[in-house]
Amino acid sequence: MTTTTAPAAGLTTATPVLEASGVIMRFGGLTAVNNVNLTVGQGEIVGLIGPNGAGKTTFFNCLTGLYVPTEGTVKYKGTVLPPKPHLVTQAGIARTFQNIRLFANMTVLENVLVGRFSRTKEGIFSAILRGPGFHRAEAESREKAMELLEFCGLANKAEHLARNLPYGEQRKLEIARALASDPGLLLLDEPTAGMNPQETVAAEELVFAIRDKGIAILVIEHDMKFIFNLCDRTAVLVQGQKIVEGDKETVQNDERVITAYLGAPLEGTGTPEADADTSTTSTEADK
Numbered sequence: 001m002t003t004t005t006a007p008a009a010g011l012t013t014a015t016p017v018l019e020a021s022g023v024i025m026r027f028g029g030l031t032a033v034n035n036v037n038l039t040v041g042q043g044e045i046v047g048l049i050g051p052n053g054a055g056k057t058t059f060f061n062c063l064t065g066l067y068v069p070t071e072g073t074v075k076y077k078g079t080v081l082p083p084k085p086h087l088v089t090q091a092g093i094a095r096t097f098q099n100i101r102l103f104a105n106m107t108v109l110e111n112v113l114v115g116r117f118s119r120t121k122e123g124i125f126s127a128i129l130r131g132p133g134f135h136r137a138e139a140e141s142r143e144k145a146m147e148l149l150e151f152c153g154l155a156n157k158a159e160h161l162a163r164n165l166p167y168g169e170q171r172k173l174e175i176a177r178a179l180a181s182d183p184g185l186l187l188l189d190e191p192t193a194g195m196n197p198q199e200t201v202a203a204e205e206l207v208f209a210i211r212d213k214g215i216a217i218l219v220i221e222h223d224m225k226f227i228f229n230l231c232d233r234t235a236v237l238v239q240g241q242k243i244v245e246g247d248k249e250t251v252q253n254d255e256r257v258i259t260a261y262l263g264a265p266l267e268g269t270g271t272p273e274a275d276a277d278t279s280t281t282s283t284e285a286d287k
C-alpha cells in the first residue's frame, strides 16, 4: 500500500471524502476483501451490507489502518492515508466498533475526552507541568465534550460510569467519542446491534443529525430497514467482492443480493424481495 501523505493537488468539492481503490486483504489463503472500490462523497450516507463473513469489518479495518491492505489504496479527501490508526484518526476518519469498546470504569465525559485527545495540541510535558496552556486546553476539551454529549442526548449522564449505561446509550457514547476527534468521515460498524426498535429509531435520527453537521458516513448494518431508511447509496459485499451498489431499489431488486441472503431467489411468496423486479445492474465482479 502506498503511504504518501502529501496533500493532493486540485482538491475540489467534487473530491470524494473517501476513495478506496482496488482494496484486497488476504489472510493466508483466504481473500477476505477482493478488489473493492468504494467512494463516499461529501454529505453522503453510504451503507455497506452483506451476509456474515462477507468481509465488511475487514474492509473497515483496511480503511482505518488496523490492517494494511495486501493491495490497494485508501484516500481521504484526495490524500492517500498512512496505514496507522492514530494517523487515520488525525487525518479525519473516526469509527465505532461492532463490539462496544468503551473505557467501562471511566465516566461518560471522560470517555469523550479520550476521543478529543487527537485534537489537543498540548503535549506530554504540558500535561505533567499543568501550566496555563494545559488548563485552557482542558477547559476547551470539556466544553466540546459536553456539547457532544448534549448532541447525542447523554449530557445528563456525563458523570455516570460508562459500564452503568444501558446498552443503547453505550452505543451512543461510542458515537460521541468518535465525534470528539472532529471527523470528516464517520464509520459505523453495526450501530444498532442489540438495540430495541425505539433505540434504533433514535440511532437513525442521530445519524441524520451527524450528516447534517457535514460529516460523511459509511455504515455497516444487518438491519435492512435501518439501512434503506438511512442511506443514499448501499454497496453489497459477498465473499469479499462488491457485487452491486446503488440506491434502495437497485439493491433490493438485484437477484444476486436475494440469492446471497436467502440462498436462492424466491418467487411469488409475497415478500418484497420475492416480488421485486430482478433486473440486473453492473457489478465489480463483472468488470
Ligand SMILES: Nc1ncnc2c1ncn2[C@@H]1O[C@H](COP(=O)(O)OP(=O)(O)OP(=O)(O)O)[C@@H](O)[C@H]1O
Pocket: 027, 030, 032, 050, 051, 052, 053, 054, 055, 056, 057, 058, 059, 098
Ligand atoms: N485477522 C484475521 N485473520 C484471519 N481471518 C480473518 C481475520 N479477520 C477476518 N478474517 C476472516 O475474513 C472473513 C471476513 O470477516 P469479516 O469479519 O470481515 O466479515 P463481516 O462481513 O464483517 O462479518 P459479520 O457480518 O459477521 O461481522 C471471515 O472469513 C473471517 O473469518
